[in-house]
Every structure is written in C-alpha cells, then in structure tokens.
Amino acid sequence: MADIIGYILGKYNYWMAVVLMMIGLYAMLAKKNLIKKIVGMNIFQTAIILFYISIGFKKGATVPIIEHNTHVIDVAKYANPLPHVLMLTAIVVAVSTFGVALALAVRVYQEHGTLEENEILSELQE
C-alpha cells in the first residue's frame, strides 16, 4: 500500500502538469471573457512546457557546458539540454500564439465593443 502511494506521489511532476492543464482547460471552457480564455490557453501550453522540463531533470547534474581542460567527459554528470531547448521554442510559440490571440481580441473588441463571449454571441444572432 505504502508502495503504491509512494509510487503515485513520486510522480508529482506529472500530476502538477495535469492539474495545470485542467486549470487551463477550465478557463478556456468556462470563462466568458475572451482575455481569460486566452490566458487559460496560455496556462494550458505552460503546463506542457513544465512537463517537458520536469522530465529533463537529472539528480546531481551540472550545466552541460564542456570546459577547456576536461579530457574525459562523463555524460552522466551533465543535464540533458534537449528538453530545455525544445521548450524554449515552445515558449516562443506560446508567446506568439498569445500575441496573435490578443490582436484578434482587440479586433473583436473594436467590432463589438465587448469582450464577453455571451454578449458577442447574442449580438451576432441579430
């Protein structure tokens, strides 16, 4: 029993990612304000970014920079740079998406005068 609980609690990084994703999803679905939805979308993306970074963790590893006078490289000592690099790209993508979504929200606001989804929808029905 303690085994299983230890096993579940040991994977807390995955649980955090799941929780964040659900928060983001909730915001996207349940909130009526467009800006809140956009922020929810960003939280969703952030959850995935955190997920990747968390899997790149290595206990006791150091920065993956090789110094001049090292001849023998012990790969196990260095942290894997790849997940971090991937997530840099993903952060850029998330920020760009955020930007585009905000630009669209500005346009929507200019057109309808409101950012509440239900008000926009009722205005569109007319």
Next chain:
Amino acid sequence: MEKVYSVLPLYTILTSLCSVPFIMWNAKRPNLREGISLIAGILKFAIVLKMLPATLEGKAYEITLVELFPNVGLSLKADLLGCMFALVASFLWIITSLYSIGYMRGLKEHSQTRYYVFFAIALSSTIGVAFAKNLLTLYLFYEMLSLSTYPLVAHHQDEDAKSSGRKYLTYLVGSSIGLALPAIIWLYSRLNTLDFQPQGILNGLSTYESSLLFFMLIFGFAKAAIVPFHAWLPAAMIAPTPVSALLHAVAVVKAGAFSLVRVILEIFGQGFLAESWAGPALYLLTSLTILFGSLMAMYQKELKRILAFSTVSQLSYIVLGVSIISPLAIKGGLLHLAMHAFGKITLFFTAGAIYVAFHKKFIQEMEGLGRQMPITFAAFFLGSLSIIGLPPLGGFLSKWNLALGAYQGVGLPVMGVFLLSSLLNVAYFMPIVYKAFFPSQPAKWEFKEAPLPCLISMIVTSIISLILFFYPYPFFAITENLSKVLGG
C-alpha cells in the same frame, strides 16, 4: 478476334464533342449552328461505316487512351456489336437533327443552342458506350450520358420539368452509383480485370456472389428500364419530342439495353445463365416487364406516354432475347435493337409532328386528324406495324427470330409472352390509327401537315423500316456473326 490499333473509335466520339465549341460560337446564327450539327453527324456516320467492313470480318479497332488502374483503362474497342449500335445511333442522329430543325423552329423554342450542345455531348457519350472495351469505360460514358441528357429532358424549365428531371436523375444516377458501381468494384477486386470477353470473364466466383452481382448490374443499368426501375422513362416524356425520339427511342434506352447485352454476354456469359437460377429469374423479370409495359400502355391517354411504356416493354425483348440460350434468340434480340430503333423513332416523330401542327398531346383529341395529316398517320401506321411485328415491316423479322428462339431455348411460356405482347400492342396502336382516319364524327380532308423537315424525317425512317424487311442484310449479317461468336 483480331485487334487493329487505330484512332478511329476515338475520332468517332470526338466529332460531336469537337463540334460543341463551334455550335456555341454560332449561337446567333441558327442556320450555321444546325448545319454544324448535321455535318458532325454525317462525319460520325461516315467513320462508323468505314470501320464496319473490317468488323464484319471479325477484326476490332482498339485504342487505350490512358491506363487508369492496373489492367483497366479508358479503352475503346470498335467491334461488331459496338459498330452496329453506333451505326444505328449515328444514322438516326442525322435524321433527328433534321427533325429538330423543323420542330424547334416550328415551336419557337428557347435555348436552342443549349439543346444542340447537349445533344452533341449526349451522342458522343452514346458512341462511347458503344465502343467501350471494359466495364469502367462503359460506366464512364454511361454516367456522362445521364448527366448530359438532363438539360435536354428538363428543357422547358417549368415545374413539370423540375419534378420529372428529378425522377430521371434519381433513377438513373442513383441506380448507377448505388448498384452498378459497387458491383463493378466488387468484380474488379475478385477478377482483376473488367474487359469484355466473348464467353464472359467470370472465374472462380461463387454462384451466390455471381448472382448477386448479376442482379446488381441488371438493376444498376437502369437505362434498360427493367421493372421496377422503369419509372424514369414515362417521366422523361416531358422533354421536347426530338429528345424523346432520339434519346428515349435510340440513344439512352438503347445504351441501357446495350450495356445489359455486354454484361450478359461478355461479362457473365450464357454459360452462367444456363447453370444458375439467375437465368430463369431474369426470364421471369423481363417477361414481367414486357407484359407490364404493354398493359400500362393501354391505360395511357397521352400519346407520348403510350410510346414510353411501349419502349419499356420492347427493351426487355432485347434483354430477354440475348439471355435465352439459342442462336436464333440472340439474333432476334440484337436485330430488335435496330428494328425497334427505326420503328419507335418514327412513332415519336409523328407524335411531335402532331404537337407542332395542332398542339395536341392526348389521343382522344386525335380523332379525324388523319384526314388533315395523312402522311403523318401513314408513317404512324407503318411504325406501329413494325413495333407490333407484322410483315412487311422490319420488326417482323426480329420478333419472328425471338419467338422461335424462345421456343427452342426455353419453351412455350416465353414464346407466349412475345405473342401476347404483340397482341396487346395491336390493342393500343391500331385504335389510334383507325380513329384518325375513320372518326366517329365526319371530318373533312384538309391538308395541314407538319413542317417539311419533320415530314422528311418521318418518311425516311418509316420507309427504312419497310425496306429492312426486304433487305435486312447489313443487320442480318451482323447479328448472324454475333450470335455465333457470343452464343454459348
């Protein structure tokens, strides 16, 4: 069969397709426009005539335009059967073009350019059906025919045309996509080929599967108007008469019957019909259609609808003829393809002439009309004799062979069906002619006939029906050869 690689079949199809831009260009010059139609028709007939001698010797002109699937491509093959059909269709197109000039101008119809354009495309498709080498090409041109004849059927663009047009497309395209296409694909997946071979290409299919596919194809090619897929034919009578004449006496319905002839003789083969229950089932179905058509024709009040149901009945003569295992029956069925075409087109021409001259569609209005339109009703008399199957008209030859072949191949019941149907034909054709010339109220002999082009067309086709009794030789030779090659 000796193969000759030649572009001629392609040219035959292309003559009318290439005339389309010229017809559209000359929309404002009716004489030039109709002249182009006629020239294209004459060219087409000439090319078919050129191919005919070689095909009588057993050769076939082939060309594969493009390979589409492994072993199956867009291929044309002008063999004897195809040439016969193409001969009839292209010759009658010339006559119908002449007739259309009189009819459309007499009624001052609208959109004549569109009419001639789609007429040309429909004829190309018919020749494509005639010269198809495999089921896929046949299907392609068959669909093209259905679609290109729609604007012709719905020419009048009124409410009636709308509902009839809907029925037309539903029955034809619905059955071909819903039944024929699945059957073709299934056949291809089992046999890996779709070419027409004289003894059929079935090979290793179970009887259950073959029978299912057989009936899917029989009903899928609904242009052959086998009950219950016949309802589009009376509905299509809403079209202008030249359309009904050529398309529904010669091109569309004959394409359907022709497709079934190809399917029965060259995909399944008579051996299949002899061995399985599909043969007797087909005999039953076609006999029912024959009798049904003749009976329904007796209850119609409108002349064109009588002719439509008569066509439904006569088409099944062809299908029944080629499915009976007897050389005489095959000969009769194929001969009927030609004889019925000439006879029926005469009848439709007369119906149209009556409409142009007097605007009458119902037979009760036609009492005494014979005294005003003697030529028309004389032609009607000759045409109906051919359809009934009495000498000295060509239709007698095909019916004789059919009845005799039916007796030899199946027995008395089927022969009885043919004879009964002829009797019924008398019952609905003869009263029309009799009342026209000998009405109950006295009428004067006043000459007011249809326009000249219509008259000429009628006279030509009825005289040909007469001549074919005495000199049936092109068709006799053709059908003799074919029944030898294709028969079991």
Next chain:
Amino acid sequence: MSIHLSVVIVTFGLLLAFVTYTLRWIRISLCLPFAITVLGFLTSCAIVLFTQIILWGPFEYPMGGWAPPIGIAYNVDHLNSFMVLVVTLVALVNIIANWKGLQNFVGDRIGGFCALYILYVSGLNGILFTGDLFNLYVLLEIASLTGYALLAIGDRRLAPFASINYVFLGTMGACFYLLGIGFLYIKTGSLNMIDVSNLIKQLHNSPTIITAFMFIIVGIWIKMGLFPFHIWLPRAYTHTFGPVSSLIAPMGTKVMAYAMFKVVLTVFGINFVFRSNAFPHIVSTLALSAILFGSIFALRQTHLKRMLCFVVITEIGYLVSGLAIGNSNAIKGSILHMLNDVFMTFCLFLSGQAIIERMGVNIDGFSELFVKTPLISAVFITGALSVVGIPPTCGFFGKWYLLLGAVEKGNYPLFVTIILSSLLNLILFFKVIEIGFYGGKVIPTWRLTGAPPWSFYVGLCFAGVSIILMGLFTFHLIRYVIEPFLTPLGL
C-alpha cells in the same frame, strides 16, 4: 545545387516573406507582384525537386550537416515532394487569380497580407518535408498562426470572432501533439521519425507509447477537422475573405492529413495501429460519422460557403476511412484522395467565391446561375461532379481505391457509407443546379457587374482542367508518387 532545394523552398519562403513585407516601405504597389514572383520561384524549385526525386530517388537532407538522430533531417521522397509541388502551385494560381480582388479589398495592408500568405505556404511546405517530430510541431504552429491571422480577414463582424475560436481549438490540438511527442521522447530519447520508428519496435507493449500515439493522433485530428473535432471548421472558413478561403480550405486540412499518414505509417507502423481491435473500430466509427455527418448537414445549409465547409468535412472523413480499413488499396485511395481533394476544394472554393460575389451567399437566390455566370458555374459543376465521384473527374478514382480496399477487407459499413455519401452529395449539388436552372425562392440580387478579370479566368481554367487531368493520370500518380511512399512501409 539541387540537393539543397528542399531547404531552399522552406527557408527562402520564410525569408522572402519578410522581404515582401519590407517592400511596403519602398513602394507598396510592388508587394503583390513580388509575392507572386516568390511563389513562382518556389513552384519552380518544387518542380525541379520532384523531377530530381523521380530520377534519383528519395534522399535525406541533414540540416547544418548534423546527421540524424542528433540533427534535424528533411526526408524528401516522392509523395511529399509532389505534395509540395501541389501546395505551391495552388497557392500561386490562387494569388494570380485573385490579383484584382486583393488589391481592392486589402488596400494598404497588402504588404502584410502577402507576407502572411507566403509564410503560411512555407509553413505547410515545412510540415511536408520535415523528418523530425518537433520540427513538425514548430512548422505546424507557423502555419497555424499565420492561418489564424489570415482567416480573420474578411467579414468584419464575424471573421475575427470565428478566428479566435479557431485559435483556442487549434492550439489545443497542437498542444496535444506536443504532449504526445513528449511521451515518445521520454521513452525513446529521440525525435527523428525514422529513429523513433526503429526504437518503438521493441516497445510496442508500453502504455507510454500507446498514450503518446493517442495524444498525437487526437492532436492531428483536431487540426485536421475530423468529426467530432470539426467544430471550428465551418465557422472559420465561412466568414473569411475569398482568396484566403481558397488558400486555406484546400490545403490546411490536407497537409495535416499527410502529417497523420506520415506519423501513423512511418513512425508507428501499420502493425502497431492494428494490433488491437479497438483502434480500427474507433477510427472506422469516426470516419463513418464524419462522412455521414458532413453529407447530411451540408444538405441543410443555405449559405454556399458553409455548405462547402461541410463537404470538406466529408472529404476528411474519406481520408481517415482509408486508415481505418488499413490495407494497401485503401491507404492508396486515401492518399490519392488527399491529393485530388486539394484540387477539388480549390475548384469549389474559387468558383464558389466568384458566385457569391455575383449572386450573394444564399443558395436560394441562385436563379439563372448558368445564364449569368456560364464559365464560373461550369467550373463549379466540374468540382461538384468530382465530389460526387463521376468519372473522369479525379474524385472518382480515390473513391474507387477506397471501395476496393473496403471490399477486400470486408469492411462493409464503410463501403456502404461511401456509396451513400456519394448519393447524398449528388442530392446536395443537384439542389444548387436545380435552383440555378429553375429559380429559387429568394429574389436574386445581381451584385457585381461585369466579367471577372482575365487573371481569374486563368485560375478557373486551371481549377477545372486540373480536376480532369488528375483523374486521367491516376495510374501515373499511384505508380510514381504513392507507391514509392507505401512500398517501403510494407503496404
């Protein structure tokens, strides 16, 4: 020189897009011609590349000389070089055809529009070429973002809101894909497609791999618009600007379909997919529902473009049904249908847009359609016949292979559904034809007078002719484009 063509197409596209934008400060009337030149250049590179692939076979191009699995590689083979050719060609024809309309509508913002246009095409090209899973995500996002921006142009009231809804759904799809890649990376440590496929072979039973597969495929399906993830499609494509809808509708979903085929067939392998019975059944059901749903709902629409969007949804159902059936003929049919569908959708949307400009959006108002717009409606009918599946138009041949595959596998529900949807599509387009022929219930409003500019005729003729040519050259397409892709995968 020609080894680098694949990279040239993508990177030059990205760079030149920005150059196009900067041109607006020099002289704004130069932007559109320059964009057309750039697209022409990309198309000619694609033609040369495709010929090269046919002559010398596929190759792998490592970026920066770093060999995979460490580096990112572009795997150029017959199918994706042909698709890049198709994409760039259709984009080029589209912008040429809409030359005048663009200048009138967009006005001063033409620089930005052209830049976005070229960026979108480059993003699609990148998705097609890349052999690296994460690179696919990046290029997918490039294409998506520019797509969101492009789709927001159009009807001022409706387009931005529709686009922002697409932003939410699309981002979720891309995030699912990213998550799936994450799981794959955890297990295999690699992101190169070929490398991952080799490593997965020993890991088939791992639940991580199965989860990864689920996330990736659902992410791709959301971006592709498969039922039930299609909700963004009608909204996004209906209200947008003509030239944009005839750019994005043909290509956006089809390139995602290619990504689906690549990931499922190359990375995971068809055996993985069909190991359990559950997956084919699920996919079958989804494909079936997509096909039926699209066909039936299209019947209810009165807005022409919305109707065409539901036709697109049906087509996507066909693409996935090939995967559901899973044998060689069915997948050939799906891929063939994907290629054909680019041209069919392009034809329908291009001519549809012209019809809308002239006769309004309501189908019921299309009286005398054939008299008023003869050439445009003729091209529209060709596209319609292709959707129904009448030979010799291209739509028939894709369906033939799909049906063949269904018969061979014994998957009769899909067989019947495909036939049924052909009939439903016939009814659908017949409705438009009838209204054009006999008159509709709404009084027609003839809005734009005059014939379209000559460049539009170029586009129309290309659209109509390409449908028939693609149909007639089916055999060559299968032999030279599709079979070389499928044979190494064992299909």
